[in-house]
Amino acid sequence: MKLAELNPFARPAAAPDAPYTGVSKDAAEEVRAELFGEGHAGGLVADSITAWFGERKVLDRVSLDMKAGEVTALIGPSGCGKSTFLRILNRMHEMIPTASLAGEVRLDGADIYGPTERITAARRNIGMIFQKPNPFPAMSIYDNVVAGLKLSGVRATRDQKDVLVEDSLKKAAIWDEVKDRLDQPGGGLSGGQQQRLCIARSLAVSPRVLLMDEPCSALDPTSTRRVEETIESLRGQVTIVIVTHNMQQAHRVSDTTAFFLASLGTPGVIVEHGDTQAMFDRPLDPRTHDYVNGVFG
Numbered sequence: 001m002k003l004a005e006l007n008p009f010a011r012p013a014a015a016p017d018a019p020y021t022g023v024s025k026d027a028a029e030e031v032r033a034e035l036f037g038e039g040h041a042g043g044l045v046a047d048s049i050t051a052w053f054g055e056r057k058v059l060d061r062v063s064l065d066m067k068a069g070e071v072t073a074l075i076g077p078s079g080c081g082k083s084t085f086l087r088i089l090n091r092m093h094e095m096i097p098t099a100s101l102a103g104e105v106r107l108d109g110a111d112i113y114g115p116t117e118r119i120t121a122a123r124r125n126i127g128m129i130f131q132k133p134n135p136f137p138a139m140s141i142y143d144n145v146v147a148g149l150k151l152s153g154v155r156a157t158r159d160q161k162d163v164l165v166e167d168s169l170k171k172a173a174i175w176d177e178v179k180d181r182l183d184q185p186g187g188g189l190s191g192g193q194q195q196r197l198c199i200a201r202s203l204a205v206s207p208r209v210l211l212m213d214e215p216c217s218a219l220d221p222t223s224t225r226r227v228e229e230t231i232e233s234l235r236g237q238v239t240i241v242i243v244t245h246n247m248q249q250a251h252r253v254s255d256t257t258a259f260f261l262a263s264l265g266t267p268g269v270i271v272e273h274g275d276t277q278a279m280f281d282r283p284l285d286p287r288t289h290d291y292v293n294g295v296f297g
């Protein structure tokens with residue numbers, strides 16, 4: 001047995017690169033540059049974020065620096081505001097009628113809530129993967145992957161779409177499993193495949209950041225491993241922020257971890273954040289120690 005199989009904290013292997021049979025990596029980058037301009041992982045900074053639902057404050061002055069190309073894990077007990085924080089990072093919080101917020105979110109230095117910033121641009125640059133895979137079930141696998149183009153107002157030719165579909169499915173490590181049935185409905189895939197299809201759909205619009213809200217909580221261990229391998233192969237290409245209740249997963253996949261906590265009746269705050277290995281091995285705050293060691297949850 002290999003050491004990685006014995007150690008639940010070992011970083012997953014990157015998903016193997018599928019051979020570029022149809023389209024070369026360079027050709028794919030060229031198409032992405034034509035449609036979306038220069039692509040790169042984005043640095044995301046949350047600066048003193050406070051959030052409310054109605055009168056109720058659920059986050060209090062939360063600041064976090066999510067470095068370009070790194071994987072940041074958000075951990076903490078239920079109800080401490082991790083999902084709310086994540087939704088604020090791509091302007092989904094404002095869709096809830098009672099929701100309000102203060103503070104700034106900057107992507108590569110530009111405030112995504114700035115007066116000239118468009119919500120569609122924020123959503124294209126900062127994609128979101130949800131707990132439950134949500135492909136369009138009756139739509140073909142191919143059309144699922146390119147569904148985001150229209151929403152982002154990007155017009156692509158059939159040839160450009162073909163390139164994007166293949167490249168995105170390869171990046172999401174699902175190409176080999178679906179390449180012969182791209183015209184079949186997305187709803188016919190297994191849960192784990194649907195989640196990787198949703199990752200491909202997000203990647204098709206060349207996001208700089210990918211937010212993931214407990215992306216594996218509805219998946220079996222094998223599918224979970226495949227998604228973790230996909231995260232590993234995206235490291236460096238796109239910035240990833242992942243909410244997870246699975247401490248071993250946070251340990252395995254992330255470079256940096258932020259521990260959120262909301263004590264009785266008070267809004268959520270970040271108790272501690274920093275290098276994942278250090279936070280798990282030598283947490284500075286006793287509450288972090290107790291949480292990562294399962295004393296409370």
Ligand SMILES: Nc1ncnc2c1ncn2[C@@H]1O[C@H](COP(=O)(O)OP(=O)(O)OP(=O)(O)O)[C@@H](O)[C@H]1O
Pocket residue numbers: 053058076077078079080081082083084085096098
């Ligand atoms: N749409 C909403 N309307 C009103 N209150 C909400 C809404 N969504 C979340 N809340 C409240 O905001 C607080 C933070 O919720 P949030 O879902 O962000 O926490 P969380 O840490 O992600 O929890 P979990 O780990 O269970 O998903 C909770 O008290 C929750 O009840």
